[in-house]
Amino acid sequence: MINNMNKKASEKILSLWWILVLAVIGTVIVTAVGTYYSAAINVNSIEAEILAGRVLMCISDNGYLIYDFNQSYFFNNCSLDRRFFERGSNYFFKLSINNGSDFNVSYGDASNEANCIISEKVDAKFFAKCAYKKENLIDRNGNNIKIFILTSANQIGRKNV
Amino acid sequence: MVNKKAENIGLEEVMFIILNLIFIFMLGVFVYSSGHRYFVYEETYAKQIALIIDNAKPDMVVLMNVNDIVDLSIKNNKNINDIFKIDEKEKRVVVSIGESNYAYQYFSNYNVSLQLNNGYLTIGIKK
Numbered sequence: 246m247i248n249n250m251n252k253k254a255s256e257k258i259l260s261l262w263w264i265l266v267l268a269v270i271g272t273v274i275v276t277a278v279g280t281y282y283s284a285a286i287n288v289n290s291i292e293a294e295i296l297a298g299r300v301l302m303c304i305s306d307n308g309y310l311i312y313d314f315n316q317s318y319f320f321n322n323c324s325l326d327r328r329f330f331e332r333g334s335n336y337f338f339k340l341s342i343n344n345g346s347d348f349n350v351s352y353g354d355a356s357n358e359a360n361c362i363i364s365e366k367v368d369a370k371f372f373a374k375c376a377y378k379k380e381n382l383i384d385r386n387g388n389n390i391k392i393f394i395l396t397s398a399n400q401i402g403r404k405n406v
Numbered sequence: 407m408v409n410k411k412a413e414n415i416g417l418e419e420v421m422f423i424i425l426n427l428i429f430i431f432m433l434g435v436f437v438y439s440s441g442h443r444y445f446v447y448e449e450t451y452a453k454q455i456a457l458i459i460d461n462a463k464p465d466m467v468v469l470m471n472v473n474d475i476v477d478l479s480i481k482n483n484k485n486i487n488d489i490f491k492i493d494e495k496e497k498r499v500v501v502s503i504g505e506s507n508y509a510y511q512y513f514s515n516y517n518v519s520l521q522l523n524n525g526y527l528t529i530g531i532k533k
Contacts (some may be wrong), residue, residue: 325515368407
């Protein structure tokens, strides 16, 4: 009789324990799957890299600097859409030649430049992602020219329901 | 008396197994439905195509295997010619499998054409 009572009590404890185990398994699976599928696919850093590559390709030819660029050069010759490189836009790029002493130009939302510096030090989720390119090119006189390109992208896609 | 007890124990065990099976089934349904959420495909393809466009050079043609998304839209009774679209004015790639859609912008000033053929998407890029 005592044996039977003990058995019944242990079964109850076992079923409670089993419910707890199921609850833990369920919570872990739901959390893991939910986190995986709700994670944002952020491609801003890749976009910034691509933009930096596009700017570099546009101002150079086989290691030589193309000289004739002016303010509208990038939009006429590099197939960049000007609308996306204005104040408040998602993209930004800055080109400096010889540390800005020879040529210095930037397009897009200038606040992104500061954001790039901040996001280097702090993990800022909603800040623009940045890319840097440093290259040495040769000018028409055979001089070595230092090129610095900073780009950033901060686009969030749009889901329309 | 003994038979009644045996019946009770049998019922408890059956209930226990049924509840466990219900639990496992519900988890399975949750994982399956999470894995088949359309917006994940819409977002992935929209971003992928936008990056391809920005990374391309004029007069390039890129062929992309999109069999999985085509199969999903057929299951969803969606016209496959409406899956991928280019919003030329806003320079956006729009991908739609169900009722909703996902749009992602590209920064290049290219003329882009999309053509779907036998599960392959042809992305044509012109200056």
